[in-house]
Amino acid sequence: MLILQRKAGESVLIGEDIEVSILSVEAGRVRLAIQAPKSVPILRSELRTAAETNREAADEEVPPLSLLDVFLEGDGGQRME
Numbered sequence: 001m002l003i004l005q006r007k008a009g010e011s012v013l014i015g016e017d018i019e020v021s022i023l024s025v026e027a028g029r030v031r032l033a034i035q036a037p038k039s040v041p042i043l044r045s046e047l048r049t050a051a052e053t054n055r056e057a058a059d060e061e062v063p064p065l066s067l068l069d070v071f072l073e074g075d076g077g078q079r080m081e
Helices: 043-059 064-073
Strands: 013-015 018-026 030-036
Touching: 043 064
Parallel strands: none
Antiparallel strands: 013 018, 018 030
């Protein structure tokens, strides 16, 4: 894993086709712009986790609330009951 520090307006190149630019850093949040070929899938990690959990649920019986927890983990884990 490569760890870099960048400021707003700076970017990182990945290979020849992918550029990740830092748009802003405010209140502990970073806004990124990703320029890549349409053939390159770009997913937030929590969506990949949710898709994997969904596939597992299709293969076996999983309680619906445990699937909901996957989505809420990225929201601080707050579930309304």
